[in-house]
Amino acid sequence: MSRRGASTAYLAWPAVAVLTVLFLVPLAAVLAISVTDPQPGLGNYRLLLESRASQAIFLKTAQIGVIVTLLATAFGYLIAFAMIHGQRRWQTVILAGVLIPLWSSVLIRAFAWVTLLRSNGLVNQALMAAGIVDMPLELMRNDVGVVIGMVHVMIPLATLPIYSVMRGIDRRLVSAARTLGASETRAMLEVFAPLTLPGVAAAAVLVFVTSIGFYVIPAVLGGGKTVMIAEYIEVQINSTLRWGLGTMLAAVLLAAVGCLFAIGARIPALRQRYGG
Numbered sequence: 001m002s003r004r005g006a007s008t009a010y011l012a013w014p015a016v017a018v019l020t021v022l023f024l025v026p027l028a029a030v031l032a033i034s035v036t037d038p039q040p041g042l043g044n045y046r047l048l049l050e051s052r053a054s055q056a057i058f059l060k061t062a063q064i065g066v067i068v069t070l071l072a073t074a075f076g077y078l079i080a081f082a083m084i085h086g087q088r089r090w091q092t093v094i095l096a097g098v099l100i101p102l103w104s105s106v107l108i109r110a111f112a113w114v115t116l117l118r119s120n121g122l123v124n125q126a127l128m129a130a131g132i133v134d135m136p137l138e139l140m141r142n143d144v145g146v147v148i149g150m151v152h153v154m155i156p157l158a159t160l161p162i163y164s165v166m167r168g169i170d171r172r173l174v175s176a177a178r179t180l181g182a183s184e185t186r187a188m189l190e191v192f193a194p195l196t197l198p199g200v201a202a203a204a205v206l207v208f209v210t211s212i213g214f215y216v217i218p219a220v221l222g223g224g225k226t227v228m229i230a231e232y233i234e235v236q237i238n239s240t241l242r243w244g245l246g247t248m249l250a251a252v253l254l255a256a257v258g259c260l261f262a263i264g265a266r267i268p269a270l271r272q273r274y275g276g
Contacts, residue, residue: 165199
């Protein structure tokens with residue numbers, strides 16, 4: 001290594017030290033607890049294979065994560081498409097509508113949805129006033145409320161990667177397809193849409209990874225009836241004091257997230273677009 005390369009490498013050591021202290025050391029402690037509490041061994045991980053409750057929690061987390069990912073990505077695609085093809089003033093308005101929710105607390109947004117979705121909330125009152133339903137709908141303390149709240153939070157995270165990719169697409173390609181005889185719909189589906197797939201894939205991975213670790217919205221809108229893995233871990237750590245089980249679940253969740261990122265890094269389109 002040259003003298004210049006060595007000096008450059010030395011500059012990275014402070015960042016490595018901070019990362020080690022703030023991330024790697026706590027992570028090692030979590031992994032250690034998962035194999036030492038209540039007794040040394042892999043009993044906690046074996047319990048995951050035997051406990052129907054833990055398996056059901058993971059399945060529920062994955063199920064809600066998939067639903068939220070599909071809905072948020074679909075809404076994000078439509079919003080990004082409108083931003084790209086709309087008038088400039090409307091692009092600014094839509095972009096502001098996407099970014100402003102990111103500046104507010106997730107807890108505040110969760111309680112706002114409580115006001116909207118409860119039995120005497122604005123949504124049920126509007127539905128009954130319009131004669132659509134006779135009785136209030138159960139929109140809280142179930143999967144429906146959790147999905148609605150999480151999709152609302154995830155839409156900006158899905159919109160921005162897709163919007164970034166769409167902005168980089170040469171619109172002359174669609175015009176060329178139209179010139180060659182393709183209809184507008186066919187040009188969009190066969191030329192424009194495939195070029196947006198890296199953004200869609202990036203948005204889906206980002207949304208799913210974030211969704212499976214959600215705590216606040218499932219705790220508030222789920223009402224204890226829809227429990228996801230983060231809330232279940234909190235119960236094991238703070239309520240039942242089963243630290244071994246809680247840290248094991250956290251380690252498995254971390255491993256799942258790492259596998260998802262590893263899979264995403266092997267997608268050629270994502271590596272080319274985001275540097276893999």
